[in-house]
Amino acid sequence: MSEWSSAMFIDGLPATLEDLAHQALVNYGAYTSFRVENGAVRGLDLHLQRLDEAAVDLFGESPGQVEFRRLMALSAGGRDKAWMRVSLFSPEISHRNPSFVGRPRVMTVVSPAPPPLAARMRVTAVPHGRETPHLKHVATFGQTRVRRAARAAGFDDALFVDDKGYVSEGVTWNIGFLSGDTVIWPQAPMLAGVAQALVDGGLPAVGLSSERRPVRLADLHSFDGAFICNSATPVCPVSAIDSTVYAIDVERIDRLAAAYAAAAPQPIQAPG
DSSP states (O other), rough: OOOSSOOEEETTTEHHHHHHHHHHHHOOOOOEEEEETEEETTTTTHHHHHHHHEEEEHBBBBHHHHHHHHHHHHTTTOOOOEEEEEEEEEETTTTTTOOOOBOEEEEEEEEEEOOOOOOOOEEEEEEEEOSSTTTTTSSOOHHHHHHHHHHHOOOOOOEEEOOOSSSSESSSSSEEEEEEEEEEEEEOOOOOOOOHHHHHHHHHHGGGGEEOOOOOOOGGOOOOOEEEEOOSOOOOEEETTTTTTTTHHHHHHHHHHHHHHHHHOEEOOOOO
């Protein structure tokens, strides 16, 4: 049992029933989530950039990175380890009246860190694409439905492909394919993952390289490995995509994990 319970804050104050009721009824917003360790976050600059860009895209104005950091630090409350989700929403926006332009409110949720998705994954390719894929938005009905169907069919999760057979991303993760000492990232409409960026940035230090190019279902057999990554599961090997089976090279997986870990955690509380 966890030693502490989740806590929710809206603009730094305890969330009210009215705030939460609005979000339960209106799924317009965006978020990012990450692990907090001793007041620091790997890829914090990328999470802040994601929030900034989503705020402007969806609401026309951003609270700004200084304010995001203030609210994150307040919510973390000095905990050594935690999981944090930072969400943007506006009570001024509803299904009947979506026209509000202005600064969104910020909900921070702090909770015990979740375990990784899996130690290895067997996934199935599914024709699907997230709406507005460049945003980490809160409209997750389609993703949840696809994951439910994949698990009901005996798989761990689902990999999205378009109507021409090109691979993009997973339900809540990015995928990388391995060809010798090169990581191939699919080039397609998708969310630019923070964990993906951290792995990619650390590859040279572990003797690996990367390239980004279109990947088709027909190409899957040509790779000698695959892995998924997100902030909760920085590196997890893929053992199979439908009938395409991959051997798990532990040494290469360890190198990928080391590439991710090479990114030093960044303090939430800005210096000065």
